[in-house]
Amino acid sequence: MNNLFTIIFKDNSNYFGGTLEIPKWKEIPDKNIRSIFYSLPTNDVLCLAGFKNIYHYVEVTMDLNGKKGGKTKIEYTYLIIERDNQFIQYKINQIDFGIEINILNKDSNYIKGLNPIGWKKGDR
Amino acid sequence: MTSMEFLINYVDADVSKAVTPANYITMDLVNDYLIWSKTLADLLTHEPTQSELNAAAEIIDALSDTTITKCLLMDYSHDVGGAYYTHLVKGMGENKRYVFAFSFDGVTATEPQLEAWDNDDHDSTDNNVLGDGTPANSFVKGVCTTDSLPGESWVGSAIAGTSNILLLNAGNGALSVAKDLYANLKIVIPAAFANPSVETFVLTIRYTYF
Numbered sequence: 001m002n003n004l005f006t007i008i009f010k011d012n013s014n015y016f017g018g019t020l021e022i023p024k025w026k027e028i029p030d031k032n033i034r035s036i037f038y039s040l041p042t043n044d045v046l047c048l049a050g051f052k053n054i055y056h057y058v059e060v061t062m063d064l065n066g067k068k069g070g071k072t073k074i075e076y077t078y079l080i081i082e083r084d085n086q087f088i089q090y091k092i093n094q095i096d097f098g099i100e101i102n103i104l105n106k107d108s109n110y111i112k113g114l115n116p117i118g119w120k121k122g123d124r
Numbered sequence: 125m126t127s128m129e130f131l132i133n134y135v136d137a138d139v140s141k142a143v144t145p146a147n148y149i150t151m152d153l154v155n156d157y158l159i160w161s162k163t164l165a166d167l168l169t170h171e172p173t174q175s176e177l178n179a180a181a182e183i184i185d186a187l188s189d190t191t192i193t194k195c196l197l198m199d200y201s202h203d204v205g206g207a208y209y210t211h212l213v214k215g216m217g218e219n220k221r222y223v224f225a226f227s228f229d230g231v232t233a234t235e236p237q238l239e240a241w242d243n244d245d246h247d248s249t250d251n252n253v254l255g256d257g258t259p260a261n262s263f264v265k266g267v268c269t270t271d272s273l274p275g276e277s278w279v280g281s282a283i284a285g286t287s288n289i290l291l292l293n294a295g296n297g298a299l300s301v302a303k304d305l306y307a308n309l310k311i312v313i314p315a316a317f318a319n320p321s322v323e324t325f326v327l328t329i330r331y332t333y334f
Contacts (some may be wrong), residue, residue, distance in 0.1 A: 003223055018181075021125050022176060023333075023334060024277060025334040026334045038296065055233075056171075056334070057234065057332045057333065057334055058125075058332060058333055058334075059234075059330065059331075060125075060330070060331060060332070060333070061246060061328050061329065062128060062328065062329045062331075063151070063153070063244050063326050063327070063328050064151070064158075064178045064325060064326070064327040064328065064329065065153070065157045065158065065324075066129050066243065066244050066324070066326040067243075067244055067328060068244040069153040069154055069157075070152070070153025070154045072125070072251070073244075075246075076232075078228060078332075081319030101177050110234075112236055112297070113297030113298060114233060114234060114235060114298060115233050115297070115298035115299070115334075116236070117231065117300070117334075118233050118334055
């Protein structure tokens with residue numbers, strides 16, 4: 001099984017994430033993160049470092065009727081980093097494999113509406 | 125992974141699931157489905173045929189918008205309250221709060237939302253009922269009732285595609301605990317609509333987890 005992500009902490013210890021279905025993001029120890037290596041659906045790896053805070057979640061859809069009713073479909077995963085008073089979102093398409101990078105306003109309803117338990121500390 | 129169940133209230137739309145869970149039927153999303161109809165009977169003891177559905181269809185009015193009269197659950201397992209295949213969804217389109225329930229068993233990263241699409245590809249809204257490519261013209265109207273009643277003669281928001289969605293936690297953002305969310309839905313056909321048709325569309329919940 002490939003881990004969805006690997007985290008290197010500032011103290012040089014590490015943490016391995018789970019899968020798309022069970023990412024184990026909430027379980028990350030409360031330590032400063034130096035860098036994250038994130039597995040992309042293309043089998044490439046996205047490396048992020050030098051952030052103040054980082055956030056990750058998986059987005060699924062579930063049809064309430066139709067041929068695929070009741071099945072969860074993983075459509076996107078998201079990484080958001082806070083750096084230099086900017087929020088940078090990496091929207092990773094798990095179906096078509098593209099990555100969209102967006103700069104987000106810290107006062108936006110989107111940022112304010114995120115569940116605060118998902119934020120993890122970086123080393124900046 | 126946080127999971128979600130979709131339930132309909134078939135007894136009393138003034139009472140929440142937390143108070144009386146027995147008022148609700150959990151939809152089997154593989155086999156059950158919703159039927160929007162003018163006259164199809166509640167408590168049928170068989171799955172309605174296409175002929176019966178056609179005979180019970182709503183009539184488009186030349187002068188006024190028409191809200192489809194009934195929404196019924198087609199319960200494939202017909203194991204609730206007797207051997208009944210159809211159950212009327214109580215309070216659909218009315219000033220009722222506890223009609224359609226979305227029960228989440230854990231936290232989410234963002235606010236869950238309801239969407240409507242042509243099919244499970246989730247990339248088009250060309251059906252007439254979804255506004256024929258103009259989501260704001262969707263016949264499917266929804267209102268979030270998680271926090272409050274929808275109000276008398278509620279209009280609701282058009283639901284179709286990515287631009288016209290319904291936030292299910294009343295705009296309060298992500299779920300910090302397991303929670304039941306509620307909405308009321310209806311289908312409103314514009315007056316003298318010129319393209320009568322039989323259409324299926326897909327209602328979709330989009331939610332997130334850590």
